[in-house]
Amino acid sequence: MQYLLLIYDDEKARWGVPADARDALTAEYKQLVGELVRDKIYVGGNPLEQTQSASSVRVREGKTHVTDGPFAETREQLGGYFLIEAPDMAAARAIAARLPGARNGTVEVRPIVPHSM
Secondary structure, three states: OEEEEEEEEOHHHHHHOOHHHHHHHHHHHHHHHHHHHHOOOEEEEEEOOOHHHOEEEEEEOOEEEEEEOOOOOOOOEEEEEEEEEOOOHHHHHHHHHHOOHHHHOEEEEEEOOOOOO
């Protein structure tokens, strides 16, 4: 079964650290991705740009409304995601706990609803 691991953190804190600390964190993610690829668990994932680059789109009564910025102001922002293949929720949670972002933020684990097209 596939699971989406949504990585939330305080983007101001994440982007406010020195470049060498961000580079070290990126290296940790790359190592973990390598292990998950090797074990045929990793399906995909990416970090996201800061929320200031986001747009929110809503359609109400047939009219499209676009707002610059994220949908809501929160303490933690969605900073990236992993899509993984795991046998069950317990295994997906164990992988989520290995993500460096879980140490200072939150990783939400969501099962993907399978469908055929």
